[in-house]
Amino acid sequence: MKAVIVGGTSGMGRAIARRLAERGDSTFLLGIGDDDLARSAADLQSRHPQRADTGSAICDLERPEQFAGALDAADNALHGFDAFIVTAAMFATQEALEADIELTRRLVTVNYANTVVLCELARKRLVARGGGRLVVFSSVAGDRGRKPVAIYGSSKAGIATYLEAMDHKFHAAGLSVLCVKPGFVKTAMTAGLTPPPFAGEPDDVAKTVVRAMDRGKPVLYVPGMWALVMLVIRWLPRFVMRRINF
Amino acid sequence: MANHDARAAHGIPQASSRPSSDAGARPAVVAPSAVSAADTPVLMGWGRLPAPGREVLGEDLVKLTKGAALTRGLGRSYGDSSLPARADDKVAATRMANRILRFDPATGVMRAEAGLSLVEINRIFIPRGWFSPVTPGTKFVTLGGMVASDIHGKNHHRDGCFGEHVRSLKMRLADDSVVECGPTALPDLFYATVGGMGLLGHILEVEFVLRPISSPWVWLESERVGNIAEYVAGLNRAAPVWPMTMGWIDCLSSGASLGRGILMAGRWATPDEAKIPPPRERLQVSLPVELPNWALNPVTARLFNTLFYWKHMDHHAAGLVAPDAFFYPLDAILEWNRGYGPRGFTQYQCVIPRRAGVEAVIEFMKLLTKFGGASPLCVIKDCGPEGKGLLSFPLEGTSIAVDMAVSPTIQHIVDRLNEFVIATGGRIYLTKDRFTRADHFRAMEPRLDAFLAAREKWDPQRRLRSAQSVRVFGDRA
Structure with missing residues (x-):
């Protein structure tokens, strides 16, 4: 596999990039922060069995004008990537978003509009060369409009719908689409919160995600328990959702 | 219910590539739910005697250790070495800062962030014919912890402690400066840090030499x-x-x-x-x-x-x-x-x-x-x-x-x-x-005065301290 990972310097993206590199896949990192990218690229190279060079390029999801150049850099380094993985996104609490309309604009732009734009550019390249894998992190927050994750969740719902449509439309053209919906995972972002039961570890998430990529699975809940939780949530009637604070 | 909501709200992926642009949102992410999630947070060593305190986790050790009183790896020291002197002392947890920054298969020299664990090193490098020059009796330790404890192993009679195989350390000192030290660069700082229980400075990166092994058995x-x-x-x-x-x-x-x-x-x-x-x-x-x-x-x-x-x-x-x-x-x-x-x-x-x-x-x-x-x-x-x-x-x-x-x-x-x-x-x-x-x-400990003199030189205000340093070295609590 020749994989581009957007957000592969930290958290679950870091874990996925490592897992791919350790089994001998080629990786290329897109993200922000020169030093951070260089350190993560060195980490991946050290873990790769043949010590294959891992490239990186700046790609800020808030700056769509960088997207085409970043994809060119990835294509040049990998001689045509065949997997495109996006774990990067913005997060803010509902309270913070309601208090700051500019933050709201930025978050929905990054998580939905700009992510779709980046994925479209990558998707076209993949389809043009006969297919490949498109893997994007949505969230369990996108499965149902919910009070604590109203705006963030809607941005993730948008991405999930986009991915489902891409699967329907381009599956025959060789595009394998995976929409990952993580529940609580112990990363730097959730540090400081007491993990609920069944909280996931990034390494376990990475293992599951890579297996799902290999098998061409379209939707993946991680940790697996969230598939059951969200099954129940999806079927709760509206009058219940209005009352509960979940 | 409130806690559960907060967790559900955070059941979402990492804001991976956006540390800076995310900064505005971050305080709201951590503060309120974290406080309510556990009323009296405690930290424990491996012996499970608790002390009030909370660790701060992160992937960027340079940022994380700023103003910290103590760093902590995987918490495998038995007693109070990795426990804070006071509940409100900042304890920086290193385990998410775990990148390998360099490995040279010609010499075995590895440089890595201090939170890299021996579990990872063994998993990746034993199959490739390399092993840590010294290992303690558990693999659930970080490089930083191995230096701070100057761990020894079954080969001590032949190869000495881990510190003898360390070439260089990147450290954040009590005055917040970041320096590189080793057997020749700032040797007094280096030798006080090796086995110094993390009290001379926060260990950010460790450069040491892996040993070739003749088989994985x-x-x-x-x-x-x-x-x-x-x-x-x-x-x-x-x-x-x-x-x-x-x-x-x-x-x-x-x-x-x-x-x-x-x-x-x-x-x-x-x-x-x-x-x-x-x-x-x-x-x-x-x-x-x-x-x-x-x-x-x-x-x-x-x-x-x-x-x-x-x-x-x-x-x-x-x-x-x-x-x-x-x-x-x-x-x-x-x-x-x-x-x-x-x-x-x-x-x-x-x-x-x-x-x-x-x-x-x-x-x-x-x-x-x-x-x-x-x-x-x-x-x-x-x-x-x-x-x-x-x-x-x-x-x-x-x-x-x-x-x-x-x-x-x-x-x-x-x-x-x-x-x-x-x-x-x-x-x-x-x-x-x-x-x-x-x-x-x-x-x-006849060497205690030399150690205390090094602390006096590098951390005269004793900003770095642990529950153990209060008990054994008489630091103020």
Whole structure:
């Protein structure tokens, strides 16, 4: 596999990039922060069995004008990537978003509009060369409009719908689409919160995600328990959702 | 319900590539729910005696250690080495800062962030023919912790402590500056840091040299030994021949079989001996619940020890074993420390100098048996010459380590054992310690003044401190 990972310097993206590199896949990192990218690229190279060079390029999801150049850099380094993985996104609490309309604009732009734009550019390249894998992190927050994750969740719902449509439309053209919906995972972002039961570890998430990529699975809940939780949530009637604070 | 909501709200992916643009949103992410999630957050060492405190996790150690009083890796030190002096001291947890920054297969030199664990290093590099130059008895440790404790292993008599294989450290000092030190650059800082329990500065990056290994298997020869004198003689015989030696002793047995046990000697197997596929990753089982205090009592401990002793049916055995089974037998059961129950436990590890003679070791074993209580197996190993780390634990002699449940008499037991060790010219290992008195530590540590002078130079205000440094070095709480 020749994989581009957007957000592969930290958290679950870091874990996925490592897992791919350790089994001998080629990786290329897109993200922000020169030093951070260089350190993560060195980490991946050290873990790769043949010590294959891992490239990186700046790609800020808030700056769509960088997207085409970043994809060119990835294509040049990998001689045509065949997997495109996006774990990067913005997060803010509902309270913070309601208090700051500019933050709201930025978050929905990054998580939905700009992510779709980046994925479209990558998707076209993949389809043009006969297919490949498109893997994007949505969230369990996108499965149902919910009070604590109203705006963030809607941005993730948008991405999930986009991915489902891409699967329907381009599956025959060789595009394998995976929409990952993580529940609580112990990363730097959730540090400081007491993990609920069944909280996931990034390494376990990475293992599951890579297996799902290999098998061409379209939707993946991680940790697996969230598939059951969200099954129940999806079927709760509206009058219940209005009352509960979940 | 409120907590649950907060968690559900955070059940979302990492804001991976956006540390800076996300900054505005971040305070709201952490503050309110974190406070309500646990009313009195506590931190614990491996011995599970809690102290109020909270660790701050992150992937960027340079950022994370700013203003921190202490760094903490995987929390495997038994006592209070990794616990804060005060509940509001900032404790930086390194385990998410775990990138390998460089590995040179021509020389074995590796540079990595301090939170990289030995689990990861072993998983990736044993199959490629490399191993840490020194490993402790658990792989659940970070590089930073290995330096701060200047850990030793089964090969101490031959290869010394981990610090001898460290080429360079990147550190954040108490004045917030970030420096690089090593055996030639700022050597006084370096040698105070090696074994310095993290009190000279926060270790951010570690550069050290991995060793090539001849196969992914260990050749182990083990021997059932009838008593302590035979045991120490056996260790001394094995040391010049074998790169790795150690053994387990039944310290509940007394009389003629005082200190009976199993002596082990190992080396990496040659490719000819190891013509079998590499070891498979062991299935990890976890002790699922905390056992009650009474589960481990003199009767069960004696039973366990007797079974363990006679499990070694043949007087002498030899063969291939996986590195995990050889180096980390206890890691097979995750969270085995719950076996001691809610009372918690400590480990007493001391080294008795060679010049005190085998009689001193026998006397010490008698003392242990007298205080024994419910101590299952204890570990004996011989140590080579003292290292250059100012507070590095080992010195030429016999190291003895025994787990002890915390009881109302634990302070008395540790005091008596310490008095004996002081009389022999030996000392204790701070990484295992929770109960040693400041005056006892001073009496057993002629290098203490040099260490305190280094702290005075690099951290005159004692901004870096731990619960242990308050107890043993008299830092203000």
